[in-house]
Amino acid sequence: MIKFIHTGDWHVGKTIRGKHRGGEYRAILDELYDFIVAENIELLLVAGDIYDTPTPSAEAESIIYSFFHRVSSLGVKSIVVAGNHDSSLRFEAISQIMALANVTMVGKYDFENPQNCVCEYTSKDGEDKLSIGLVPFIFERMFIRAQDIIDEKREETTMRYSRGMTYVLNEISKHFAADTTQIMVGHLLMHGARPGGGERRLYLGDNYAVHPVAIPKNVSYFALAHVHMYQQIEGPCPTYYCGSPLQMDFGEAEHEKGFLCGEIADGKVSTPRFIPFKSGVRLQSISGTIAELEDLLAEDNHNWDNFHLKITIKTDASTLGLSHKIKQQFPNAVDIRREFIGEDTKQLIAQDSPTWLPDLYRDFHNNHYERAADPEIIEEFLQLYEECSEEE
Incomplete structure (x- = not known):
């Protein structure tokens, strides 16, 4: 045999x-x-x-x-x-x-x-x-x-x-x-x-x-x-x-x-x-508003450290700094994305003032590099944005 x-x-x-x-x-x-x-x-x-x-x-x-x-x-x-x-x-x-x-x-x-x-x-x-x-x-x-x-x-x-x-x-x-x-x-x-x-x-x-x-x-x-x-x-x-x-x-x-x-x-x-198999880390997707995600974090019947997480944040498009905050609360999050609800996001993105862009870049930098961006980098980013806007 x-x-x-x-x-x-x-x-x-x-x-x-x-x-x-x-x-x-x-x-x-x-x-x-x-x-x-x-x-x-x-x-x-x-x-x-x-x-x-x-x-x-x-x-x-x-x-x-x-x-x-x-x-x-x-x-x-x-x-x-x-x-x-x-x-x-x-x-x-x-x-x-x-x-x-x-x-x-x-x-x-x-x-x-x-x-x-x-x-x-x-x-x-x-x-x-x-x-x-x-x-x-x-x-x-x-x-x-x-x-x-x-x-x-x-x-x-x-x-x-x-x-x-x-x-x-x-x-x-x-x-x-x-x-x-x-x-x-x-x-x-x-x-x-x-x-x-x-x-x-x-x-x-x-x-x-x-x-x-x-x-x-x-x-x-x-x-x-x-x-x-x-x-x-x-x-x-x-x-x-x-x-x-x-x-x-x-x-x-x-x-x-x-x-x-x-x-x-x-x-x-x-x-x-x-x-x-008993080994290996399982994958799980969760979604919700900030309040709903915080409630999930507080539940005793979930040990989120045992999962690789995909998290969808349901939020207003004008809310900033969320990815970094979620990453701190859920260290095993490997995919964090937003689902915009409420206001018309196109209208928000089309606003004349570009002041929101540095905030979005700070959010990206914190999430991707796990540290704050240098002020000089933010300034250069804004200058590039302005140059591109002038060319358009």
């Missing part, structure tokens, strides 16, 4: 409105490591977007490499494919080094040698053998030209991408070994998936979706990432998105985050269990 974990969409290095989250990522991966130890996991499937950017920071790389090094010391086999946020070239460059830590990484699909996207694995007890198809994210430009978008209807370009991905999946499956349980790990959008709210919208349109009928019939499990919300996709085999380990943006504030754990035995894959 093989016990496996299916995870992905880590986005290590991602901040929340500029706030550092390195400690949260370390805690999440520590929790994942502890689960691997406690449950005697022997196969780790990571379905892409381990980084948030193709050029991750040294800290982000340290977090990733340290985790896989620790996991390899347990004798765990790790399978990792590149997502659209990862660098396929970086993956390919470090794949041989990562192999020393028992990690198989695939950064890009090799159209001439699809067998390079297949990995064989035998369980530690020797009873079960797997053929694992690795499907990194494939950008639409591999199947759709700019001229196609101009000349064809949307439905035609949609089908062009889906047909291309169907070809890729079938080519990979042709290289599965006989008498093995066959699974796939991929980073793609499957038709029918519900977005989680924090994904990059460009690659969630219908043009880039793959229909579940594209999944080869001999596949027993498809481990997916790209959509940040845990869900099952109806298809010819058990097909799941594991979801992201952290709430990546406020559109995901209501979603529970975790990973999937399943078992493979006698050629069959069990229904995976969703294991929620």
